[in-house]
Amino acid sequence: ENGLDGWLRYAALPDEIRHKHRPYSSIVALENAETSPVYTAAKELQDGLDRILGHKVDITFTLSNTANPAIVVGTLHAFSTAGGSIDKIPELKEDGFWLSTKGDAVQILGQNERGALYGAFEFLMMLAQGNFSPVAYASNPSAPIRWVNEWDNMDGSIERGYAGPSIFFHNGKILDDLSRAAQYARLLSSIRINGVVVNNVNANPILLKPANLQGLRRIADIMRPWGIRIGISLYFDSPRDLGGLPTSDPLDPAVVEWWKDITDQVYRHVPDLIGYLIKANSEGQPGPLTYNRTLADAANMFARALKPHGDGLVMYRAFVYNHHLDESEWKNDRANAAVEYFKDLDAEFDDNVVVQIKFGPIDFQVREPPSPLLAHLRKTKAVIEFQVCQEYMGQQSHAVYMAPLWKTILDFDLRVDGKSSLVRDIVSGERFGWTRSGYASVVNVGNDPTWLGHHLAMSNLYAYGRLTWDPLADPATMVEDWTRLTFGLDKTVVDTITKISMESWPAYENYSGNLGIQTLCDIIYTHFGPSPGSQDGNGWGQWTRANAHAIGMDRTVATGTGNSGQYPPEVAAVFENIETTPDELLLWFHHVPYTHRLKSGKTVIQHFYDAHYAGAATAQTFPTQWAALKGLIDDDRYNHVAFRLAYQAGHSIVWRDAVNGFYKTKSSIADEANRVGNHPWRIEAEDMELDGYQVVAVTPVETASGGKAIITTSQS
Numbered sequence: 001e002n003g004l005d006g007w008l009r010y011a012a013l014p015d016e017i018r019h020k021h022r023p024y025s026s027i028v029a030l031e032n033a034e035t036s037p038v039y040t041a042a043k044e045l046q047d048g049l050d051r052i053l054g055h056k057v058d059i060t061f062t063l064s065n066t067a068n069p070a071i072v073v074g075t076l077h078a079f080s081t082a083g084g085s086i087d088k089i090p091e092l093k094e095d096g097f098w099l100s101t102k103g104d105a106v107q108i109l110g111q112n113e114r115g116a117l118y119g120a121f122e123f124l125m126m127l128a129q130g131n132f133s134p135v136a137y138a139s140n141p142s143a144p145i146r147w148v149n150e151w152d153n154m155d156g157s158i159e160r161g162y163a164g165p166s167i168f169f170h171n172g173k174i175l176d177d178l179s180r181a182a183q184y185a186r187l188l189s190s191i192r193i194n195g196v197v198v199n200n201v202n203a204n205p206i207l208l209k210p211a212n213l214q215g216l217r218r219i220a221d222i223m224r225p226w227g228i229r230i231g232i233s234l235y236f237d238s239p240r241d242l243g244g245l246p247t248s249d250p251l252d253p254a255v256v257e258w259w260k261d262i263t264d265q266v267y268r269h270v271p272d273l274i275g276y277l278i279k280a281n282s283e284g285q286p287g288p289l290t291y292n293r294t295l296a297d298a299a300n301m302f303a304r305a306l307k308p309h310g311d312g313l314v315m316y317r318a319f320v321y322n323h324h325l326d327e328s329e330w331k332n333d334r335a336n337a338a339v340e341y342f343k344d345l346d347a348e349f350d351d352n353v354v355v356q357i358k359f360g361p362i363d364f365q366v367r368e369p370p371s372p373l374l375a376h377l378r379k380t381k382a383v384i385e386f387q388v389c390q391e392y393m394g395q396q397s398h399a400v401y402m403a404p405l406w407k408t409i410l411d412f413d414l415r416v417d418g419k420s421s422l423v424r425d426i427v428s429g430e431r432f433g434w435t436r437s438g439y440a441s442v443v444n445v446g447n448d449p450t451w452l453g454h455h456l457a458m459s460n461l462y463a464y465g466r467l468t469w470d471p472l473a474d475p476a477t478m479v480e481d482w483t484r485l486t487f488g489l490d491k492t493v494v495d496t497i498t499k500i501s502m503e504s505w506p507a508y509e510n511y512s513g514n515l516g517i518q519t520l521c522d523i524i525y526t527h528f529g530p531s532p533g534s535q536d537g538n539g540w541g542q543w544t545r546a547n548a549h550a551i552g553m554d555r556t557v558a559t560g561t562g563n564s565g566q567y568p569p570e571v572a573a574v575f576e577n578i579e580t581t582p583d584e585l586l587l588w589f590h591h592v593p594y595t596h597r598l599k600s601g602k603t604v605i606q607h608f609y610d611a612h613y614a615g616a617a618t619a620q621t622f623p624t625q626w627a628a629l630k631g632l633i634d635d636d637r638y639n640h641v642a643f644r645l646a647y648q649a650g651h652s653i654v655w656r657d658a659v660n661g662f663y664k665t666k667s668s669i670a671d672e673a674n675r676v677g678n679h680p681w682r683i684e685a686e687d688m689e690l691d692g693y694q695v696v697a698v699t700p701v702e703t704a705s706g707g708k709a710i711i712t713t714s715q716s
């Protein structure tokens with residue numbers, strides 16, 4: 001068991017369950033082209049029935065030839081053309097499907113071919129969980145855009161990748177062997193992802209060279225039978241860097257022509273390209289502002305190059321900010337940047353431009369309010385950007401199930417114009433009547449067989465896909481389903497993994513940064529491990545504003561950066577006022593004395609101490625909870641996860657002591673329970689007799705007790 005099949009293992013059901021299920025006579029595919037998702041669905045059904053139930057079932061292509069009960073899979077249109085009755089089937093949206101296991105045949109009918117494939121996966125995942133109850137329902141997506149963004153580089157490395165090299169690129173070229181890309185497409189398709197942007201937002205122009213366009217064609221061809229279309233990220237200065245032009249000014253006719261020509265070439269290889277993803281004027285990337293043009297000038301230039309070719313979109317990222325910002329920009333607050341840049345451009349974008357907005361105003365932190373920009377765009381469509389990659393969440397060395405965090409954002413009511421404006425209804429398109437909107441997520445799969453480096457991290461990818469389809473899906477139910485599919489039906493297995501998962505984000509928040517202070521990790525580069533002192537006084541701007549007396553960022557209109565005022569009035573009023581700001585976001589919006597009392601009655605500093613102890617204490621239970629699964633799941637995955645949970649338990653203590661020690665020193669306020677800095681039982685490694693090891697100083701000093709660690713002499 002190596003994880004390659006993820007949640008699509010189709011493990012054989014126990015005999016006593018299998019025997020309850022009659023074999024189907026045939027699988028009738030209403031489409032026989034091998035590249036069609038309907039054909040893929042038929043093959044997947046054939047494989048799944050064999051693996052789950054031990055039934056060998058043939059695929060046929062004509063409806064009339066079937067003996068009952070058969071499984072019919074295809075589009076609604078093909079079904080009715082072949083004489084099937086569709087009268088009772090409710091209306092399906094694009095990519096939606098009808099699944100009925102009642103009556104003479106199983107009907108799996110999609111609004112389009114992709115929908116038929118989704119229905120087949122739905123059916124197989126029910127069977128794989130031993131669920132044979134008769135059902136008949138239509139299922140429709142909440143939003144049309146359900147994409148993932150890979151951050152893979154042309155050299156085969158992955159930005160924020162923690163699971164080996166790229167499954168797409170190597171040494172400046174597209175890999176010859178794309179079998180992992182096909183396996184990835186299968187996983188994505190089963191969670192109803194319909195688009196993959198294959199390269200890093202920090203894009204390399206060599207992707208646009210002819211040999212690589214050939215390679216993109218191969219990636220697109222491999223993904224298409226799974227109902228997945230590809231898109232690419234572009235480097236803004238490509239006309240200069242690759243094309244040899246003197247400028248990349250988006251209004252320069254030669255630049256416009258250059259992009260038009262490149263786009264024509266891209267479409268010759270990938271005729272169903274979903275579009276371009278653009279990161280510009282952000283973290284050192286060039287962009288229109290470099291040439292004194294507006295963001296809309298740039299987005300529209302790309303949009304017009306795409307337009308003649310079909311429905312391709314420009315996903316223009318709202319993640320625009322200057323990481324060298326001096327403290328006078330945006331009233332000293334990076335959280336203000338997106339609204340400041342985009343608020344006056346709402347009417348300026350072409351209709352095939354979509355603004356892609358990170359879920360919070362800063363950057364995938366352990367806790368953020370929703371981005372206020374989601375309340376500012378009306379005419380311009382948007383997608384929300386999540387990060388399945390656990391960049392600020394322990395980087396797949398820690399188990400952190402993020403669906404509960406994403407739900408806090410999707411369920412948030414922004415009260416635009418005083419009306420219900422749940423984030424999930426904004427991104428679905430419902431609130432402002434958008435036709436193209438939805439979801440994107442950064443995913444850092446690599447060629448490690450676990451895909452993400454930690455078997456438990458895969459529940460994040462699974463849950464992300466399901467939320468894009470149905471943002472009302474319950475995080476605990478999703479992780480239960482995922483566990484049954486990934487690890488088996490045993491109740492102890494399901495209960496244990498669900499419990500660890502549901503406890504993991506609150507625990508991580510507790511030991512890595514609570515009350516809205518953000519993930520207190522190293523902020524300059526690694527984004528891993530505690531470094532509360534690195535947060536302030538640099539252009540990355542994830543500031544805590546901690547001093548000897550007080551902590552938190554004053555983002556109020558009255559005395560601070562004005563960020564609370566970027567929200568619609570009802571929400572702004574809540575965040576403006578300390579009394580009404582929820583404790584979990586208190587330090588995001590307010591600068592308060594360490595002795596400020598929370599709604600719980602505790603002081604801020606005592607809450608810090610207690611929360612860090614509580615979070616680390618929860619993490620200590622993960623290895624022992626996991627130990628109950630020995631023998632109930634395979635040893636390979638058991639050992640892999642046990643190792644990482646033990647690491648997490650240890651690292652959570654490093655987090656706890658580093659953060660608590662740092663703020664105790666800063667505030668000079670003692671822990672009421674006298675735990676911080678008081679570890680009489682601890683034996684310091686540097687105090688032991690060392691053979692083959694030597695003592696080194698640690699930076700930042702608070703990450704090791706006494707500021708010292710040992711390393712092997714050979715490491716020095």
Ligand code: BDP
Nearest residue numbers: 159160201202279319363391
């Ligand atoms: C930051 C990452 C950086 C990405 C950037 C982005 O640290 O590697 O390039 O986001 O989203 O969080 O563009």
